[in-house]
Amino acid sequence: MKMKFKEVMKKYKWLFLIILLLIFAVAGFILLNNNKKENKIEPIVKELPLRIDKIPLTFNIVNNGAEQTLEVNYTNNSKETITRLMLDIQLKDTQETIQLSSNEAIQPGQTSTLYAAKAPASGNVDDIEILKYKISLLSGVYMEYDTKLKQYNWS
Numbered sequence: 001m002k003m004k005f006k007e008v009m010k011k012y013k014w015l016f017l018i019i020l021l022l023i024f025a026v027a028g029f030i031l032l033n034n035n036k037k038e039n040k041i042e043p044i045v046k047e048l049p050l051r052i053d054k055i056p057l058t059f060n061i062v063n064n065g066a067e068q069t070l071e072v073n074y075t076n077n078s079k080e081t082i083t084r085l086m087l088d089i090q091l092k093d094t095q096e097t098i099q100l101s102s103n104e105a106i107q108p109g110q111t112s113t114l115y116a117a118k119a120p121a122s123g124n125v126d127d128i129e130i131l132k133y134k135i136s137l138l139s140g141v142y143m144e145y146d147t148k149l150k151q152y153n154w155s
Contacts, residue, residue: 048152048154049080049137049139049141049143049154050078050080050082050135050137050141050143051078052133052145054076054077054078055074055075055076055077055078055082055085055133055135056074056075056077057072057073057074057087057130058072058073058074059071059072059125059128060072060073060125061119061120061123061124061125062119063123068118068119068120068121068123069115069116069117069118069119070098070100070115070116070118070119070120070128071113071114071115071116072087072100072113072114072115072116073111073112073113073114074106074111074112074113074114075109075110075111076106076107076108076109076110076111076112077108077109078108079108080108080137080138080139080141081105081106081107081108081137081138081139082105082106082135082136082137082138083103083105083136083137083138084101084102084103084134084135084136085101085102085106085112085114085133085134085135085136086099086100086101086102086133086134086135087099087100087101087114087130087132087133087134088130088131088132088134089116089128089129089130089131090128090129090131091118091119091120091121091127091128092120092126092127092128092129093120093121093122093127094120094121096118097131098116098117098118100114100115100116101114102114105138129147130147131146131147131148132144132145132146132147133145133147141154141155142154142155143155
């Protein structure tokens with residue numbers, strides 16, 4: 001019986017080595033994959049610093065002789081100091097997009113006014129559509145609100 005085992009081993013030596021090598025390779029692969037650390041990056045979601053409904057806008061169309069201009073009043077009803085406010089608005093009658101901005105620091109409870117050189121030719125405030133709010137806060141936060149997407153972005 002000893003002879004037969006030696007003969008079988010000589011005959012199938014390479015086959016046994018390949019099978020043994022495959023077993024070690026599979027075992028090594030399983031061990032390596034189980035030991036890998038998962039690098040999951042979970043974003044830290046900070047609380048929204050300011051909601052748009054905390055800065056209500058009032059539109060007025062002022063007739064300055066031959067031209068009509070747009071005046072926008074806003075009140076800072078938030079707890080944050082607004083250092084810059086930009087509004088991208090569209091005049092619905094002409095589809096023209098204009099930008100109004102203020103670099104004035106507005107404390108909570110204060111009111112400010114933005115002026116635009118143009119107003120809707122119709123003279124109707126319903127022909128004004130706000131596209132985007134761009135706001136900088138004294139705390140260093142910059143945020144945008146897209147009215148079409150109803151989406152806030154801030155950093």
